[in-house]
Amino acid sequence: MRVNLLGPEGWAPDQAAENGKTVADDLELSIMYGVMAGGDQFIRTVVQDTIPRSSTDPEVITYRQRVVMDGCANPQLLRELYSIATDAAGARKWTVGRDRGARGKLYLSLEPLTKLIGFLRLLRSTCARNSAHFRSEGFLGLTERLDEQFGDDYLAEVERHLDALQFDHGFDISAELGPEGGIANAVLHEPLRHARRRQSLFGHKKGHVVGISHTDESAKQFIWRLVGKGLDRVADVVSHVTDVIVGFFQELRTELAFLVGCSNLFERLRTDGYAVCLPTPLSRDGGVSFSFRSLRDPALCLSTESAVVGNSIDGRGKKLIVITGANSGGKSTFMRSLGAAQIMMQAGMFVVAEAYEADVRAGIFTHFRVREDSSMTYGKLKEELVRMRELTNRITPASLVLWNEPFASTSEREASEILAPITEALLDSGVKVVVVTHLYDFASELSERRRATDLFLRAQRLPDGSRTYRMEPGAPAMTSHAMDIYRRIFSPSGPS
Template sequence: MNLLGPDGWGSSQVGENGTTVADDLELSIMYGAMASGDQFIRTVAADVVPRSLNDFAVIEYRQRVVADSCANPALVRELYAIATEAAGARRWMVGRDRGARGKLYLSLEPLTKLIGFLRQLRSTCEPSFSNFESEGFSGLTKTLTDNFGDEYLAEVERHIDILQFEHGFAISAELGSGGGIANPVLHEPPAPSRRRQSVFGARGRRVVAVSDTDESAKKFIWRLVGNSLDRVADVVSHATDTIDHFFRDLRTELAFCVGCVNLFERLRHDGYAVCYPKPLPQGSGPSFSFRSLRDPALCLSAVSAVEANSIDGRGTQLTVITGANSGGKSTFVRSFGAAQLMMQAGMFVVAEAYEADIRSGIFTHFRVPDDSSMTYGRLNEELVRMRDLTNRIQPTSLVLWNEPFSSTSEREAAEILTPITEALLDSGVKVVVVTHLYDYASGLADRRRPTDLFLRANRLPDGSRTFQLEVGAPATTSHAMDIYRRVFDRSSELGSDQ
């Protein structure tokens, strides 16, 4: 049973992302929407989403599971509720009987509950088998049917009933050297109605009575009982652990599915389009294309409708975004990074259509606010962060830059950033950069490489922003008319108030 990947998938199919991805893309807002008040779901989402899959088949496998979940929200939530309750069934407590019998009973109680939860899970899942189309949910139903069938559960419940020892113990042993116990065997307890074959050993008919005043004999008997029950307790404890682990793993996987359902419903309720992206196999060449792409964090937090972008970047390795301040450049790069991350998590994306090649890792370098606790100056601090990034990325990684080296002069920033960009592109890294550095951007544009794409934040003649990007040569970020209107329009307002 695997909802998040086919049998045999593992860490080899997971890429390494940068440590600042979640913060830079403001994923905490998305995690909150996925959790919808459930802290466990939030924890699972924050763990699963940033661990990007880099295997085409695993991504599509998980997409089908997520699509199944969104098509059957009530059923998936019910399965999650059962798994959550079952995951809390095992509570180790110290009983009055601290010996082997106490250990046995501490395993029997949760095992009894877990068997009940297995029956409940089956009765919920099996009638709805036809509702599921993904291999993941079909595999879950098959696991329940094959491994936890009626005959198996009935047999386990019969042995649980026997281990209550309502009719006493039936134990045989040999006398060992020095009067010790050798080869103890626990037999099926005596009960007139039991004549069927059992996992317990065959019982003889010899009986020895021990006087209540014979303390030495009592100690011997309790050692015998302890040795016998301790073995049974270990077997029961192992069985309980196995079923407990099954439910805990299932709860984690279903938590991710329910999180996707919560996010899907929230976005659709707010009127935003979502789609299942088309991942292009790793190594197929840098590419992306999307229609009506939006930033999920902004969609979930904005009080008004969020504008979308549609860009054809097939064959593009370098994307440079320039243009007017407050024109939607940072929002675009966050939407691009979030879509790539969600695609490689096997999720839907906030767009009408989206496709991109799979990348081995996603790394971000965004401008950070001033911090008085910085060990270095702003420029040195940024150089350290850039060094750490370049040391970790691989040739098939994706790098997202938002206003890099804004802490220094334009000329000095261009001299630092240009060779770094060239080295990354030469090694096969895909780069998306938002920049106010006109010299840097225009220098790249002058090279006229077919794999470069230049976008500008759209600005109307009256200075208003559309928050949409268009293909165009690099543009400066300063606009004299913007400054004029901001200063003199404000002055006229003040004058009219006097």
């Protein structure tokens, strides 16, 4: 039985993104992962694996969003279900190798299977008792399937068979004598249930009781081969059923871990006073689009005590977003908020905004400046060109690319000559490009084309030189206002 909390029937998880770790590092998602984990390493492993697997199906995204919000609305119930799944997933402590006999396989499966039936009963009753709290197809569907497939009568019958398979009163096995004295057609019969019948290994058969000397090793080996053949099919069935149920609980634990992580993040953001919303994923068939109100960078929200400023932008129909403006004006933070919102939306999560909508992208890629590395094989420019080539080789049409100060290691003219054709080629292939740049020639040349699909934003700077950390529409300006920083640091009223 599939869990189907993170996707509808027939849904399969998306492939892991090759660039997932780079994106997570550039967007500083590790801060968010830590809050989501809440100290649980398994949850952290799940969320950092699941979030970069961006879904491109709006139906899957909205399905998961409803499940996420169900979990956020019922955090204690969610953690109770996660605890049940965690305990059940660890019920089978040993596995049986191919060289183990039927008896070993059976006995190593009976005890965990008995426990697993108890966990199924507990899970079913917990879901049924709280079904009125659920609104999503995911949780309601799971509750219905558990009730249909694991009803009380069914579980009681399974427990009866498991009890019988303890063979407290011996085995009842029949077989024929095969060629050369071998065993043929061994059949395990209904287990004996009354102690009075336990007269021999084969049960009480008047006139057909055979005694075996404790020194007759050959006879003992023959009997144990007979027992093994009789138990073999039953052992395979019990072991397989145990593995299937453990697999179900492992899948349930994994999907619940992601939901618990979302609930932890939701509680933290709301406690800190930040608005969150369910974003609207738009199909790419409707064209390139994004629009949001009071969007914030989750990494900054979670790592600073100061209030984080939100940005509101209408970017519907825009394929290229160029961000310029004052140094230390919040440009990189704004770019991280865009990237985080896109990846969170396509993971089926909420975003840190009052409202957000965007078209789904086939992949999310980042290229941020890296700290100087003394072990670099090439010079800084060549090193960046190598990284850019590796990035563009992985980009597919309809992806999203976030560039933060590309080619800052060379002259403005050379950097513009490199960046401009790469940008145009990506736009022509349907890629959405967001770039933070200090390259005035590059930005101004694009601005002069006045294409309807281009959006130019500037970091806001007040007349007194102070930064608001808000982005506003505006053509590129030649100055980055570095003197503002100089005066703030070295003026008499500034820091000493």
